[in-house]
Amino acid sequence: MRIIRGRYQRRQIHAPKNLPVRPTTDMAKESLFNILENRIDFEETIALDLFAGTGNISYELVSRGCRQVTAVDENQVCVKFIREVASTLNMNELFVVRSDAFRFLASARQQYDLVFADPPYDCQHYDTLVASVFENNLLNSEGILVVEHSKYVNFSEHSNFVESRKYGKVHFSFFEQ
Secondary structure (H helix, E strand, O other): OEOOOOOOOOOEOOOOOOOOOOOOOHHHHHHHHHHHHOOOOHHHOEEEEEOOOOOHHHHHHHHOOOOEEEEEEOOHHHHHHHHHHHHHOOOOOEEEEEOOHHHHHHHOOOOEEEEEEOOOOOOOOHHHHHHHHHHOOOEEEEEEEEEEEOOOOOOOOOOOEEEEEEEOOEEEEEEEO
8 A cells, every 4th residue: 555645755664464454545545535635635634534544545635734633542552653653754643543433432532524434344334324313413614425335335325425435345435515
């Protein structure tokens, strides 16, 4: 995995093989960030990365200048890996939290400009995830929620749904306040 743009541009990150994750592909990540570049000012952004896994999205957000990024994952090995990478690269803007994403959402009190969620594709609680972000008022008034999912998930009937994009097998759905 590589960091595409920003102060850590072209940096390769080599995740251990034993991580129980499905990292967002570089092609999908690059497409996602091309969309986000036109919607948010990264240097003013406070972001939340749920189901952070390898930290792939978090590193890209920090590299592009986000003021603060919180990466949440419940797997201790993933959390340890993200912390090691953040320390090695001096990513002082990256805060790593070991927690179940749903519990984190229920107790979070901060508002975010961007919430990115990449739950396992077999997750049975996508609707709960999206509802939790809005019910707990975690997006600021201009905030964006992006959920990565498989082709079998459809959010088009959700009241905050804006659009969906497909890149290979990766789908991103966008939501706004």
